[in-house]
Amino acid sequence: MNAIEVEHLTKFYGPARGVEDISFNVKAGEIMGFLGPNGSGKTTTMRILTCFFPPTSGTARICGHNILTDSLAVRQKTGYLPESVPLYLDMPVFSYLRFFAEVKGITTKSRKGKVDEVIGACGLDSVAHRLIGKLSKGYRQRVGIAQSLLNDPEVLILDEPTIGLDPKQIIEIRNLIRGLGSKRTVILSTHILPEVSMTCDRVIIIHKGRLVAVDTPANLIKRLQQTPRIIVKAGGPSEKIKDALGSLPGVVAVTQKQSGSQGLHSFQVETQEGVHLINSIARTIDNHNWTLQEVRPVDMTLEDIFIHLVTEEEGADTT
Amino acid sequence: MNTFAIMKRELKSYFTSLIAYVVIAIFLIISGYFFYTNLVMFVMWVGSDVKLGLWQYTFHDMRFIMLLLIPLLTMRLFAEEKKLGTIELLYTNPIRDAEIVAGKYLSCLTVFIIMLFLTLLYPVLLEVVFSVEIGPLLAGYIGLLLLGAAFIACGIFISSLTENQIVAAMATVGVLVFFWFIDWNEGIAGEQAVEVLHRLSLFEHFTNFTKGVIDISDIVYYVSLIAFFLFCTLCSLEVRKWSGNK
Numbered sequence: 221m222n223a224i225e226v227e228h229l230t231k232f233y234g235p236a237r238g239v240e241d242i243s244f245n246v247k248a249g250e251i252m253g254f255l256g257p258n259g260s261g262k263t264t265t266m267r268i269l270t271c272f273f274p275p276t277s278g279t280a281r282i283c284g285h286n287i288l289t290d291s292l293a294v295r296q297k298t299g300y301l302p303e304s305v306p307l308y309l310d311m312p313v314f315s316y317l318r319f320f321a322e323v324k325g326i327t328t329k330s331r332k333g334k335v336d337e338v339i340g341a342c343g344l345d346s347v348a349h350r351l352i353g354k355l356s357k358g359y360r361q362r363v364g365i366a367q368s369l370l371n372d373p374e375v376l377i378l379d380e381p382t383i384g385l386d387p388k389q390i391i392e393i394r395n396l397i398r399g400l401g402s403k404r405t406v407i408l409s410t411h412i413l414p415e416v417s418m419t420c421d422r423v424i425i426i427h428k429g430r431l432v433a434v435d436t437p438a439n440l441i442k443r444l445q446q447t448p449r450i451i452v453k454a455g456g457p458s459e460k461i462k463d464a465l466g467s468l469p470g471v472v473a474v475t476q477k478q479s480g481s482q483g484l485h486s487f488q489v490e491t492q493e494g495v496h497l498i499n500s501i502a503r504t505i506d507n508h509n510w511t512l513q514e515v516r517p518v519d520m521t522l523e524d525i526f527i528h529l530v531t532e533e534e535g536a537d538t539t
Numbered sequence: 540m541n542t543f544a545i546m547k548r549e550l551k552s553y554f555t556s557l558i559a560y561v562v563i564a565i566f567l568i569i570s571g572y573f574f575y576t577n578l579v580m581f582v583m584w585v586g587s588d589v590k591l592g593l594w595q596y597t598f599h600d601m602r603f604i605m606l607l608l609i610p611l612l613t614m615r616l617f618a619e620e621k622k623l624g625t626i627e628l629l630y631t632n633p634i635r636d637a638e639i640v641a642g643k644y645l646s647c648l649t650v651f652i653i654m655l656f657l658t659l660l661y662p663v664l665l666e667v668v669f670s671v672e673i674g675p676l677l678a679g680y681i682g683l684l685l686l687g688a689a690f691i692a693c694g695i696f697i698s699s700l701t702e703n704q705i706v707a708a709m710a711t712v713g714v715l716v717f718f719w720f721i722d723w724n725e726g727i728a729g730e731q732a733v734e735v736l737h738r739l740s741l742f743e744h745f746t747n748f749t750k751g752v753i754d755i756s757d758i759v760y761y762v763s764l765i766a767f768f769l770f771c772t773l774c775s776l777e778v779r780k781w782s783g784n785k
Contacts, residue, residue, distance in 0.1 A: 233782075270631040273780045295633040302631075306624030308548075310555050322544040323632050367628070 223248040223375055223405035224269065228278035231264050238264035239429040241278070246405055246422075248374075251397065253420030253437070254409035261429040262409040263303050266379050269407070270300040283374050296325070299368030303379035303409075305360055309353030313344055313363055316352055317370065324371040338366040343392065358389045365393070369400075376400060378408040382415060394419050449518040450489045451477075452501055456510030458485045464504050470495035484513055541634045545642025546649070549616070553650050558615070562608050563654045573600035574661045598679045598749040601658070602742065605687055606719070610711035612650055613694025614704040616643045617772075621702035636776045640769055644695055651687045655680065675751030682748020685761035689741060690715060692768035699775045715741065 224246040231238035239261035246252045256262045268275045269282065271291040279286060285293040308316055317335045326334050339348050342362040347355055352363060361384065368376060381397065382390045397419055400406060410416060416423050417437040425432040425440075433440060454461055458476060466474045470492050477486040491497050498515050505512045553559035577596045620626040629639055659680075662671045693714055698707040718741035737743055741764075744757040 267627075272627055272630050292633050292635070295631060298631075300628075300631045302624065302627045304624045304627075306627055308552070308625055309623070310552055311548075315551070319544060319548050320628070320632065323541050323634055325540075325633065 221248050222246065223250070224252075224280065224282055224407070226265075226269070226278075226280040229265065229268060229275050229280060230277045231261075231268060231273075232276045237429045239268075239426070242426065242429075242431050243278075244424055244431065244434050246407065248405055249402065250422060251406045251408070251420045253416035253423040254407060254426070255411065255413070255416055255423055256409070256426040257411060260426050262426065263379055264429075265426070266300070266377050266407065266409065270298055270377055271295055296371070297373060298375045298377055299371065299373035300376075301364045301368045301378045301381055303383075305364040307352045307360055307363060310351065312349050312351055313339070313355070313366075314348045316363065317366055320367050321370050326371065334370060338369045341369065341396065342366040357384045358386060361385055361389075361393070365396070374404055376404050376406045378406065380409055380411075382410065382412070390415075448491050448493065448495075450491060450497060450501065451514065451516050451518055452487045452489055452505075453484055453514035454487075454505050454510050454512050455483045455485070456505075456508065460508070461485060461505070461510060462487060464508060465489055465501065468497060468500055468504060470497055484511070488518070541638040542642045542645070545629075545634070545639060546646045549643055549646030550649060553612075553646065558612065559650050559653075562611055563650070563657065566604055566608055566654050567657055569604050570597070570601045570658055571661065573597060573604075574658075578665070594675055594679050594751075595749040597661075598683060598745075601683060602686060602745060605683070605690060606715050607712065609651065609687060609690040610694050610708040610715070612647050613691055613698055613711060614708035615698070616647060616695050617699040618702050618704045618707045622704075630780075636773055640695070640772050640776070644691065644769060647691045647695065648688060651691060652684070655683055655687065678748050678751045678753050681753060682745050682757075685748075685758065686741070686745050689761050689764045689768070692765040692772075696768045696772045696775065699772045718742070 222245045224244075226242060226244050229242040230240050242261075242265060254262050254265070267273055269280055269287065271287055271294055274288055279288060281287070282294045283297050285297065287294050308319075311319070314335065317338065318331060321331045321335055339345055342365055344359065344362055344366060347359055352360060355363070361381070365378070365381060368378065378397070382393050385393060394415065397406060397408065408419070420437060422434065422436050423440060424434050452461075452465065462474050462476060465471060465487060472490040472492060474490075475488050477488055489497070489501065498517070501515050502512060574597050577593055577600070580596075581593045617626070620629065662676055665671055690711075694707070694711040697711045697714065698704075701707050701710070718739070721736050721740050738760070744760045747754050747757050
């Protein structure tokens with residue numbers, strides 16, 4: 221069963237394109253990652269799904285309710301954490317959450333219990349009676365997430381939930397989201413790739429307002445990692461190092477990136493798939509008595525994915 | 540029910556941020572001063588017509604202070620939420636636009652009623668030395684209440700148009716002053732036009748109340764003006780949605 225169905229969603233801000241012709245489905249209980257650079261349309265899509273503003277054309281259904289005709293029911297079933305984490309800074313955490321509990325229609329009787337529950341789930345016990353304006357960024361983020369959880373939403377939409385948090389908090393929030401995922405459908409946007417592979421079941425990639433790919437993280441990475449690359453930083457005569465690296469079996473190409481200070485050079489080695497060359501590169505450099513500073517495989521970055529997918533798409537457009 | 544929740548939250552915000560205390564204090568000090576000087580004037584020169592004249596002067600003075608202070612109460616209602624981005628939370632929670640507008644309007648109206656209620660101290664004090672007639676006093680206060688309610692409706696509409704509180708306050712004062720002077724320009728507008736403008740003037744309708752006259756047409760004027768501005772506020776929220784801005 222699909223919890224979220226998006227059909228040909230398009231949003232223009234005047235002449236400027238927010239998103240164009242986006243369609244996808246999210247199954248109930250799935251955690252969907254939303255990946256894209258700044259300004260690619262992640263927030264626009266989320267704002268449409270949460271009924272903040274309507275699309276220019278196209279439609280979407282959340283738990284079977286149309287966002288245009290049945291907006292109140294949609295809002296009743298969703299929890300939303302906006303990207304900027306807006307909060308009433310002059311309110312204490314507890315009153316803030318109680319206000320939203322009331323607005324979300326939680327009865328007077330169960331209100332306090334519900335608020336206490338989300339305070340516990342988001343680790344806010346120690347600051348429950350402090351003013352939100354006095355809290356650190358990490359705590360404010362949690363207050364925002366707590367607000368979105370108050371009505372036990374079937375669909376949770378989180379816009380960059382881990383931005384601005386320290387590493388420990390990021391792990392905590394990820395675990396929190398992972399834990400929620402078993403019961404609810406979650407859409408979360410991010411531009412950190414490892415985060416997606418750690419938390420999400422599937423990923424949507426959008427670029428310049430268009431949908432580029434929808435797939436599982438494992439499939440995406442498999443699809444993209446066709447030519448593994450290794451970065452080598454070594455000191456010595458640059459031409460000789462380049463030749464020595466190029467003559468290793470399994471190497472496709474060697475490009476010199478830049479000459480660093482203190483006679484260190486940096487190279488990028490492209491290798492055939494399935495060949496592990498780290499050890500033989502280290503040995504070669506050692507045998508020549510050159511200085512070895514660094515040998516590491518290149519991680520797939522979001523940038524790589526975009527360059528890859530976007531060029532792929534543009535190529536398909538022209539042919 | 541959401542209306543009530545929003546109203547409660549706004550009221551708390553008025554009093555924790557001290558805005559309400561400051562505005563009420565200034566209102567009481569200045570209107571108290573006006574009341575005192577008017578009283579002294581009537582005691583020294585007019586003497587006999589204290590009952591009507593004193594209140595008429597005092598109400599006219601209070602009207603002027605309200606013109607300057609109410610925009611300071613209304614300016615934050617939408618502008619602040621837009622600036623902070625919290626309006627996004629209101630729009631994406633299960634709250635109808637009308638409930639947002641009503642909650643905010645009623646919270647501001649409550650602060651204004653508290654403010655007005657405290658000025659009843661002046662007639663109570665006067666009663667100690669001089670018998671006060673309830674009728675004209677009541678009419679005047681109904682007038683002030685309606686006038687203030689109209690000011691608030693105008694202010695809330697203007698606050699929904701901008702995210703800058705200062706701009707909202709200044710524009711509200713501007714619009715209210717315009718409504719005040721609207722029927723002054725007999726030289727340019729013809730006699731008939733002045734007659735129409737006369738009926739549109741915010742303050743012309745107030746004069747009857749200060750004389751102790753409660754005319755149904757004046758009440759209808761204020762109530763329809765309030766409804767008009769609140770409707771405009773709702774429209775402005777709706778327009779915002781389609782334009783895609785905050």
